[in-house]
Every structure is written in structure tokens, then in C-alpha cells.
Amino acid sequence: MKTEALKKRLDKNRPMTSITIRIPEDVVEDLKRVAPLLGFSGYQPLIRAYIGQGLRADLERLEGDTVSALIASLKRRGVSDDVIQDALSEVAQN
Structure with missing residues (x-):
């Protein structure tokens, strides 16, 4: 996950929306018991x-x-494993 996306996910004040979801009563009771x-x-x-x-x-x-599909496609097109590994290492550093 990119750094900016991760920062947004960790923001406690990010916007929230209300939804309605039907959950069995026994599951809600278990959630209430387990949460604390x-x-x-x-x-x-x-x-x-x-x-x-x-x-x-x-x-x-x-x-x-x-990513796996992209790597396989690049290999089919003759891109060397070294070039692919270098590119993956570069992306991982960002």
C-alpha cells in the first residue's frame, strides 16, 4: 500500500458514513461480549x-x-529477471 493511502487509513478523523446491516442477534451479543x-x-x-x-x-x-500477472507478462515479452527484480526493489522503496 502506498504511503499516502496508509496515512489516510490511519487518520482517526477521516469521514465516516452510516450504514444499516442486518446481523443475527446472537452474533451481535457475541460481539458485545468479545469487544471489551x-x-x-x-x-x-x-x-x-x-x-x-x-x-x-x-x-x-x-x-x-x-503484480504476479504483470511479472508473467513481462517475462513472456523477454524482460529479464534481473530487470524485473530491480524494478520491484525500486517500487518497494517508495
């Missing part, structure tokens, strides 16, 4: 944390798939 044990002030911050974790994992996986 995990250090959350309530079940809604815990839900946001769970959503954020899942979203970040999916984004990383999907972006990784894209």
Missing part, C-alpha cells in the same frame, strides 16, 4: 476492525495477483 476483552470500546469499533482486516487482506491478495 479485545480492548474495543464497543461492538461497532470491533465490527469496523473485522471489516478492515478482511478488506486489507483481500486488497493485498488482489494487488498481489495483479
Whole structure:
């Protein structure tokens, strides 16, 4: 994830929007019970944390798939492994 995008994700004052979601009552009760044990002030911050974790994992996986496909395409076009590795190292430093 780029540095600027990460900074925005860590901003506690970023804009929020309200949504309505139907969740089984027993799941909400479990969330309410678990939230303070995990250090959350309530079940809604815990839900946001769970959503954020899942979203970040999916984004990383999907972006990784894209990078893998790009690398394979470059190799098919004759770009050497050294050039690809140099480019990946350069991107990782930014």
C-alpha cells in the first residue's frame, strides 16, 4: 500500500458514513461480549476492525495477483529477471 493511502487509513478523523446491516442477534451479543476483552470500546469499533482486516487482506491478495500477472507478462515479452527484480526493489522503496 502506498504511503499516502496508509496515512489516510490511519487518520482517526477521516469521514465516516452510516450504514444499516442486518446481523443475527446472537452474533451481535457475541460481539458485545468479545469487544471489551479485545480492548474495543464497543461492538461497532470491533465490527469496523473485522471489516478492515478482511478488506486489507483481500486488497493485498488482489494487488498481489495483479503484480504476479504483470511479472508473467513481462517475462513472456523477454524482460529479464534481473530487470524485473530491480524494478520491484525500486517500487518497494517508495
